[in-house]
Amino acid sequence: MPKIIIVNMDHLEIQTNRTIGKVIELIHENYIDWMHACGKKGRCTSCKMIVDEGMENLSPLSAREKYYAEKGRLKPAERLTCQTILKTGSIKIRVAEENKFSHIDYSE
Template identity: 60%
Template structure:
């Protein structure tokens, strides 16, 4: 879900990277903006901005962004 239309403006698509951070692109300008303001931790990325380069990635959805009508895996 991207509340801002994949423009990196809202953090509604924040994902917590459990493993495989090395398989993602570097932080871009929008992600740096939120990191500098304390809205994106070291283990978090915006799914609308991060690009998977290659390899396996394991993530989980940030609690504040989970929908109550969906069931999430561990």
């Protein structure tokens, strides 16, 4: 069963019965606010996550992620939640500093 742990939201755990899904969909299906300024289309980096563990459980970089990586807007441990599919297993992620909401208390 795929699992997402959001480290800087007090290690919030999301488990899903889905066998596959985009990370942002899994987060939103669990009623967790996560920024996505372009409507989940990969046209910005506002849904960026920092992957602490489990990169091997994610889909390869999408064309949009490659574009932003080439422009220096995505570092090696960063992925776009709207483009990344959690295939299996677990991931530990963090909300990027520049994408934090003001109405949420983050633990880091």
